[in-house]
Amino acid sequence: MTPIDRFNAQHLARAEAQLLACCGSYTWASRLAAHRPYLNVDQLIHKGEALWSTLTEADWLEAFSHHPRIGEKKAPTTAFLASSVAEQEVAQSSLDKVAVALTKANREYEDKFQFRYIVFASGRSAPELLDILNHRLTRTREEELQEAARQQLLITNLRLKKWLQP
Numbered sequence: 001m002t003p004i005d006r007f008n009a010q011h012l013a014r015a016e017a018q019l020l021a022c023c024g025s026y027t028w029a030s031r032l033a034a035h036r037p038y039l040n041v042d043q044l045i046h047k048g049e050a051l052w053s054t055l056t057e058a059d060w061l062e063a064f065s066h067h068p069r070i071g072e073k074k075a076p077t078t079a080f081l082a083s084s085v086a087e088q089e090v091a092q093s094s095l096d097k098v099a100v101a102l103t104k105a106n107r108e109y110e111d112k113f114q115f116r117y118i119v120f121a122s123g124r125s126a127p128e129l130l131d132i133l134n135h136r137l138t139r140t141r142e143e144e145l146q147e148a149a150r151q152q153l154l155i156t157n158l159r160l161k162k163w164l165q166p
Contacts, residue, residue, distance in 0.1 A: 018031055032044070052149070071102035072106075119151050
């Protein structure tokens, strides 16, 4: 049985919980789980992207709130946080040099936009993530909300592929 077949066969609540580990929006997870069965991972991702684009700002903010801050050293307490920490591992290795700047910029970002800085961190260094954050601070809230939503979708799709690829 393939991972997608196992996912399709699960009880709805279990399927939702697994999707929540990939994206912290309950609305997205419950809607995506309700559309099962999926023939393959690509079909699930396509449906997930379509559903993501229909969500409200509140749904997006819910998903963003489940991410640890970039550069934040926090023990993972859920599968979702464990994924985030693993994705930020490269950034963590060079974090000591930019930790203070990241902390300050994260605070500035959250004060300005009223949500957490979301970026596809996989394979990026801490200085690169700080540069991206500083650039994104120049945007309007609406521009940044849309960019954060795009970044969340990239993160979600990576997690879905890691989880469901045979």
